[in-house]
Amino acid sequence: MDFATPDHLRPRLDAAAALLTRLEPLEHQAIAQGFYAVQPQLDAIRQELKGSSLWLPQIPTASGGQGLSVLEHGLLTEVLGASPLGHYVANCQAPDAGNMEVLLEYGTDDHKSRFLQPLLAGDTRSCFGMTEPGRAGSNPVWLETTARLEGEEWVLDGRKWFTTAADGAAFCIVMAVTDPDAPPHQRASMIIVPTDTPGYTRTRNIPIMGEEGDGWMSHSEVAFDGARVPQANLLGTRGAGFSIAQARLGPGRIHHCMRWIGICRRALGMMATRAASRMLTPHESLGEKQAVAHWIAECSAEIEAARLLVLDAAWSIDDIGAKAARQKISMIKFFASDVLMRVIDRAIQVHGALGITDDTVLSWFYRHERGSRIYDGPDEVHKSVVARRILKEARQS
Amino acid sequence: MDFATPDHLRPRLDAAAALLTRLEPLEHQAIAQGFYAVQPQLDAIRQELKGSSLWLPQIPTASGGQGLSVLEHGLLTEVLGASPLGHYVANCQAPDAGNMEVLLEYGTDDHKSRFLQPLLAGDTRSCFGMTEPGRAGSNPVWLETTARLEGEEWVLDGRKWFTTAADGAAFCIVMAVTDPDAPPHQRASMIIVPTDTPGYTRTRNIPIMGEEGDGWMSHSEVAFDGARVPQANLLGTRGAGFSIAQARLGPGRIHHCMRWIGICRRALGMMATRAASRMLTPHESLGEKQAVAHWIAECSAEIEAARLLVLDAAWSIDDIGAKAARQKISMIKFFASDVLMRVIDRAIQVHGALGITDDTVLSWFYRHERGSRIYDGPDEVHKSVVARRILKEARQS
Amino acid sequence: MDFATPDHLRPRLDAAAALLTRLEPLEHQAIAQGFYAVQPQLDAIRQELKGSSLWLPQIPTASGGQGLSVLEHGLLTEVLGASPLGHYVANCQAPDAGNMEVLLEYGTDDHKSRFLQPLLAGDTRSCFGMTEPGRAGSNPVWLETTARLEGEEWVLDGRKWFTTAADGAAFCIVMAVTDPDAPPHQRASMIIVPTDTPGYTRTRNIPIMGEEGDGWMSHSEVAFDGARVPQANLLGTRGAGFSIAQARLGPGRIHHCMRWIGICRRALGMMATRAASRMLTPHESLGEKQAVAHWIAECSAEIEAARLLVLDAAWSIDDIGAKAARQKISMIKFFASDVLMRVIDRAIQVHGALGITDDTVLSWFYRHERGSRIYDGPDEVHKSVVARRILKEARQS
């Protein structure tokens, strides 16, 4: 047992921290004016980062990345994730990072050259079409979108929503039912659909918490109305959609959770700075109020505990694989998102009226991280997963 | 002891409920496009309501209102407040309602004819300048804005923010330090400043939770740079600003808290409807999940308890006056706002991804009611007020 | 709507409060040495109270009681219930009060003269055999104890536990399955079993939270091994056990919940006194710590809210009957018990090490009220009951 951050990671973490400082003004602009307003500056930073120790951290070195382990990537993600823009500039942002993984693992050579390479180069973006407005996200095997084989083409029909970053994406990896009569977990397949395919429409950027967003910072509703793609656009084998989705999930969960921890630490820092400097009277600062001081202490402990829990899950994925670590991967989802929302909430309260304005980043986190308890399976589903396993073991012992 | 809603109030409550149904489509439009986009329709409804049993419910009949007691108005407010637009159409919206009260009680005949009458008629709107960016809202006797008497004019300098509905207001009632050397609670006075006064500037609508808002649905930063108004614009006596503000607060607190209860009941209804209708599988609804069912039960109990607590405070104001009921008035602030935020949060979780979109009103409540734990004195201040009194009694017994 | 305590109740409430002062020393002795050690003094007080305005408050005047409404009795119960001994001396203690009700409503003349009269006179005690060790208390229609008719006698077999006050009781009203093939809610009947019946054994006083208790302050396991009682000992009709138990529950729930509120208010008073007087340094009292002050404020608000919720349920029983008020009766169970446990817990924390000793009554409440979230149906069952009704209405609207 050793809780020290690996020495060899230090330079990378320091570089990431320095990068964050540069992103802060852009972050403010992005929140006020949208993604496209800052994309030029962000892409300029991307050009700088290419070939640096921060570029594509999660991708094997053979494919041009840094080849970090899940644990190492988690530690880096924590630093980068404290800004809404941190992952984008390092080209490890969702949903592209997950799509890269899937293409690396299941893509044909053709898929790799046409879809993966431009992603890795940072020349294109992509999206992932899973959740549907008409079906509960907590039941991923019950989908309405279908793809039927007609001749040598898949014909897709249906609607997806919360398709993150569809606005501006070059292609969408779509979960669609190809085998409605198969057992539930073998009904769906993953199919690559370029966004210029006739029959594919980005219906709208969904207004979320008051904002439609744009570009990479948006979540769309998309429609498939007889959209046709070549049979070869199938990813992996037919009916393997669910199992590919599962495999994609483990490291992605670490990515999200460590990003939340990064946000938490930033919010705690802001809370402490505010409490230390805001005067209630000429002689008493906010931090001298015990209620505020105790929030700071509680947040601090909760963040540390959540952080260790996530790092332990990351380490377990490296050690025994995502499948065997599944229990821990479910656990961090609900534990860390709960801490996240509580920390943001207390940080806002410490900032008083300022906390609900857009003059700080807190209100953005408050709005846009509320989804953390919902996406990737609502917390309640993960609690049930964890309990089921424990109860099963209890029955057997 | 009698917990029945008074029979004579039923027709009014029914009328209010019917009104709400008409407001729903406008509400959606207001959230998406802003206040000014729907103001014509809202003002048309106002015209209809004038003279009806819903118009100016909180105002004495002698002044053209309904003369409801605080308790009665609370029960009506609950129904109207379930929509962000409900109070506006009945002309009992903050901050005008509070300003009407102050003008009725402390205004001169001239104040009444120039400022109050147009408000009561629904022809103008007003705002209230209290909170300052540089001073903690939790300490209302420590202000930077000053008004000094030069000849027969008050000259105002300073900045206010969170000046609700300043955008479009005809005048602002401003708290300003007139007597810096007096005891803390006698330093400030209330002064009426028409918004066309030179030296008065509405600097910006503060972006709050992603939105600048507009018109009545906005909160501004305003600046006073040597703004001059006649000496006669003083409200009440010099140095009485704090005590007038306190008096204004009791019934206003009931107004806010019952509005929150209205929101809670609406959110609970949405939660139940969603849980009852959303299918997780073809054979199981969301409401069959015990976690969801228990949230509904807990929300239901918490809302009922908070509701009774607020109604009891309203009854106490009618019975013994706002000053004697102060303990209860502080209590409902933190108890009801806590219930409010928890109910909204659970309602969102039950709606899943839909809950964070703007396709329902929940996300608007989530964003714009977060301030409830901050404005009118943060919850923590009210807890301290309540505790101080209990501890004082304990020391004396 | 009127939240004032009825004037005519004041003298009774004052008398009850005065009584409590006398009980305090006995309370301490009862906790340390057991019920039988103080029974003589308690029974002496009972003699005094007979014929006074506090004797049998819940019983109709025709039967020698005070004929209080459920609401009125609730207000009195609150005062009496602040002491573990308060209800006993007024002869309105559980489980006798519930048994008196059942006998009044369903008993034959013979039942009344043999079983009810001595109870009302305070000459005997009784118990109620419902919960079973082998069956979940949350499913009251699934029982193992049986009573079969042999000739003109019921023959009972089975085990009950948590049979409160069986130690010293003259008879037990037992729920037993008489009709195993009937629909679930019509399988059981209530039968009166005198405790000197051969085949009836009080197996043990169950050690609960470290104490076996004795007499009225104990909860026993009892066994029925072929215990025979006359057919006439059936209460009400055959198969009506469940519906009688339900009817017994409404006013009993008010009794318990208002007792909890009484405990809460006492604990809050102790907390405030302690905080006001305990010095942390020669110059700072515990109550000056904001964490402690805020607990006091939060407890105060929670208690008031819970109190109003319970009183509203009591009022509803008087107004529309226990059956129609069922939703509210379930609601108070889980809401008030939650407040109770949180208040006691904070009161202990404010008392520090003293709080976990038996030098105050808090540790007794901490231990013996933990059952409040379990008995009379665990809180979770009541949450499900409340949710089911709300969801049903949502489906129908």
Add this chain to the structure above:
Amino acid sequence: MDFATPDHLRPRLDAAAALLTRLEPLEHQAIAQGFYAVQPQLDAIRQELKGSSLWLPQIPTASGGQGLSVLEHGLLTEVLGASPLGHYVANCQAPDAGNMEVLLEYGTDDHKSRFLQPLLAGDTRSCFGMTEPGRAGSNPVWLETTARLEGEEWVLDGRKWFTTAADGAAFCIVMAVTDPDAPPHQRASMIIVPTDTPGYTRTRNIPIMGEEGDGWMSHSEVAFDGARVPQANLLGTRGAGFSIAQARLGPGRIHHCMRWIGICRRALGMMATRAASRMLTPHESLGEKQAVAHWIAECSAEIEAARLLVLDAAWSIDDIGAKAARQKISMIKFFASDVLMRVIDRAIQVHGALGITDDTVLSWFYRHERGSRIYDGPDEVHKSVVARRILKEARQS
């Protein structure tokens, strides 16, 4: 970073787990009949363990112990601590373990031969006199007990309480004010007082949560009325009492917290077993209720998070010393005790009525671990410590 339990520790942990199985029946007896009733059997097990890998795990090998690091001892403590008797049989129980440490570090040769050796051999027990009834435990530098030097003797006067295991102890290490005019943190010294010293009286075993306890399982009030001991009984230097107490605290905190984690894991196991086996109907187990399942999942996550937080603190003590790790040591106190109490509470709820009986160990934990949030400085003090440091850093940055 490496989260694996060290391989070399496995045999010890397995041996500890096996030992626990043997302790279970004794545990039940100890709870029902007291410590002295089982001491003969416990001491027989001690004889077996002497010289084994479990004996004196926290003590350097040079002194006959196992020389485990703080982290290693933490992992072992977790296993042993799941039983109230586990530490005693391995001779690493509080308060003796802390006293051994102090004597090893600060004791003279004479102290070691007279007081330490018999402790290490398991032939005697000891106690530690710190907390006083008249002074807040949260302010350890404000004490009433004094020791004044008369000739070559210390004369002690004052009262201590919560002196754990004083019943049967051979000596007490007492914190007493020797230099009332020194700066606050240098006023007290530690002095060894044999319990047969005239003027030393064990006044009573304090009834805690209904039980006086006995022997090692008790907490006493003790009085010093002119008790005289040789000047040489001073531990370390005069005025060093507070700093010695602080040094004693770090590893002791790990000891307590990992013990709590052990209890948590045991309670979780019981909860799962109960939920999996308890039938609510012939066809549905308790664990199929989502409320119960989610408690299990939440407990599981909270326990894991708390466990990692404590292990990280242990590792930090080994890495950088207790003083530098102080922040983490305070953090685990309030975080782990909070998890502990919540886990025990939910375990009880899952056990229903059984949970509040003494038929399981849960009710014992519920009662006797409530003190965890109070002793060693109430949680609130530790929150303030943690916050103060964070706020100080915020001011400096």
